[in-house]
Amino acid sequence: MAGEKLETIAVEQKTEDRPQINSFGDFWDYFKKELKPRGNPATAFNVLSGSAIIFGAILLLIRFTTGLGQPVTNLSQSFPWGLWMGFYVMSGAAFAGGGYVLAFIVYILGVDKYRPLLRAAVLNALLFYVFCSVIMVIAFGRWWNIPNVFLGNQFGASSVLLVVMWLFLLYILTSAFEFSPAVAEWLGKVKMRKTVGSLAMGAAALGITLSVLHQAGLGALMVMAKAKIHPLWYSEMLPWMFLISSVYAGLAMVIFEASISTKVFTDQMDDENRQARSDVLVGLARICGGAIFAYFCLDIILAQSEGDLGLVRNRMGYWWLLEIVGLVAVPGLMFIHGAQKKNPVTIQAASVIALIGILMNRYNSVFLAYNWNLPFAEKYYPSAVEFLIAIGVVCLQIWVFRWIINRLPVMRKGPEWAAKIDKN
């Protein structure tokens, strides 16, 4: 029965404008055709980001030939991790949380109104993890040994990093699978689209599990640094705090990204999609505000139960208050207020502040509140090269994201035949 239906769909589609790809040669030709830039390539953004990527690549050459010392990084014996681990690996993974949170809402809870945002969120998650992995190769001193983590028989089974790196790999595969319906639609592969589409819920359940585990795992990387992280930021519950903050970080990223793409990728959306986006923004803001409220309460409870609240009346304490009030509570209230008033500007502003809060929180664990009692001269601040390489990688990620959005049905609706498959 199903096979017959599939055939009818396939036959029907022959008349439709669908790429015919039957061999790797076909794919390669199609891919080469698609690879060409669309529109005017000489925009200000393209020139700037393009030069950032080229410049970053040159600096990478220096990093790989001379090592991680000065002037490449400002890392030291007291600060083994810096901008790269703090920004890309710790914050980037949290920003990618939208992929699993939206998959939970759409596939598990069956709330269809968020579906138009799902593919972009999954793609965003996939790219963040891929580029996180790239950054880990750059940041790890003996990167050529990284296969030792996945192959051979000397797994450090008591190592949180081993678990996290495995989960990264598995989640990249899972989110690629979650995204594969869009690839099938792009390539016009009816059979592939049907198969991967039918496994969507299973893939979502697996993706959520892997995400929960590694978001917590990133926090667990820091629990042995008990002696170094300021008590206001340290807790043995750090893994679960990282997990909860990834929920709102991911949603804030979805909101932020949705508000940008409505402007940048406006040609990809029909009126229905654009309308849906402003509707769902309110719903997402409400969930986001709730998650922030939960995080805020838990953080205060932890600080109280560990007896750290007495430490707030000095420089580190004010810094902590700034983070927990200014960059957590304030955006939380803004989300809720914006959702009540249905005000997209407030919601978008809240998402930006919440994202800055996440960056600040991860930086604190890795270097701002890490070895906090060292004299100022020995403190770490990122070097210019660390910044430039990070910016180059960010630009490359944006380029890949944009390339995919402009070619695959991520923001726009898929082809008719795909909709038919989903109905059957």
Added chain:
Amino acid sequence: MDRRTFLKIIGTGIAGSTAGNLMTPGKSSAADSASGPEFYGILVDTTRCIGCRRCELACAEVNGLPKPDISETANETVFKSPRQLTETQYTVTGSFTTEKGTIFVPRRCMHCNQPGCVAACPVKAMKKRPSGHVTWDSDCIGCRLCMVSCPFDVPKFEYGKAVPNIQKCNLCWERFTQGVLPGCVEACPTQALIAGTRRDILDEAKRRIAANPGRYVEHIYGEYEAGGTSHLYLSAVPFDQIGFRQDLGTKPYPEYSSFYLKSVPFVATLTPLLMLAVGAAVKSGRNGLEKREEKHEEKGKH
């Protein structure tokens, strides 16, 4: 083993009468205890250290590191500023001005009983040997989580090299397998350092505290700190006055991450089941709703 080496191991001639454990067959020498379950370690008696830095020189010679200038004039300038281990110095002696005068403290890797660095390593490049030595080898991926996880800030990374290593004291593992004392212990002119099994040096430390009332504070640093270490320290003044952290706790550091690690298999099995169950419940709930609506519509038609 000749008499001289023996005296070095137990540190002092008077100890002979109480050092029964040291004479037990199988535990009396470095090489022999390799086969046994006992951890090997060093007792550092800071009341005996004269700050000559011969241990630093010996360490550099044994490990092929740049040799320090340990002339008296050089020492004077060196001791003026606080000292830390580096990637080319596996042991350094610090000088502290205290209520009981200047105290010299030679520091190096503590060789924890349950080391955080070993637990943190994803590829077992950092190893706790059966004899207690914490060693590093070149399978390392250079992630530096060992540095993040060490409560004593011991592992050091060669930032300036394209092929960087982690550098730290390995308690002269190579020499140990050949039955030779660690370089620093051998070089110490005042027997401020003595080597032996952890049980024996701990007994010796307790004996010294009991035998010399008032000479030591009643605290052996490393007995319980961070779950216990194979380097033990004796001091005449409270340890925070000579650069030791008193806030590390007595819990072995790997235990901090064990809660997460143990919950991984549980979360991994329960979450997908929960997700699929919730998904199925939502679906059937919705189907029921649709059916009811259909019935409602049918009724409306009649």
